């Protein structure tokens with residue numbers, strides 16, 4: 001195990017030669033820590049958010065998409081909201097909201113996220129959004145949360161809604177988040193397959209289930225695949241870099257303030273002297289003073305109704 005490999009965040013695709021089974025492996029260290037550095041996230045939620053980040057990268061890599069994939073878990077337990085966005089370029093950002101006073105001791109326990117996911121979330125929903133980011137038609141799916149872990153929730157969703165056989169393994173040790181995905185392509189022509197490969201999908205799933213969390217987190221992808229699937233012919237592709245990037249901007253915050261409306265924003269301005277907005281994802285501060293706010297709503301001043309006064 002080389003310590004360096006666990007610190008360069010990357011996603012690696014692989015295929016089982018001449019078969020409908022493909023997969024990818026992702027490992028996030030710097031990306032995970034950068035995304036969470038401004039959020040004083042309790043350990044149990046840190047783990048859940050890390051796993052959701054790994055999952056978002058794994059799924060984004062399987063989609064032929066532009067724009068961004070957004071995964072959300074909404075709950076009414078201690079966990080209120082987890083949001084992870086992964087772009088087609090494999091940049092990630094993430095944020096969490098939680099209730100401090102609910103099962104507070106449990107939130108300090110990283111193992112709690114594994115054993116009591118249902119309790120952590122309560123009654124919840126899983127929301128998956130494909131945002132093309134070009135103004136085109138997006139996609140949103142909302143389902144009841146079903147499963148005892150983030151991996152199970154996603155697996156159930158993929159099975160029911162996308163009808164692609166998908167298996168996902170996730171792990172997060174509070175410093176590194178990692179995941180592996182296996183997928184069986186539904187439209188593969190299986191006529192050329194050798195007989196012994198009929199159960200390849202079951203076999204690979206069974207073998208991957210023997211993987212320990214620390215292996216998923218720390219063993220280099222090449223060694224891990226060899227360890228798990230040494231009797232199969234696996235082709236591993238070059239690693240693609242994954243990194244943290246927040247897409248917030250002064251323009252987008254300005255648009256949000258315009259949506260809020262002039263009366264509301266003017267109230268904030270009068271109470272505080274200026275309007276300060278912090279990005280939920282990266283904590284960047286955007287400050288709008290009196291002049292900025294006037295400029296923001298200056299389009300309204302130019303409206304005919306205002307001009308007709310003289």
Ligand SMILES: [Zn+2]
Nearest residue numbers: 246248279282
């Ligand atoms: Zn931001």
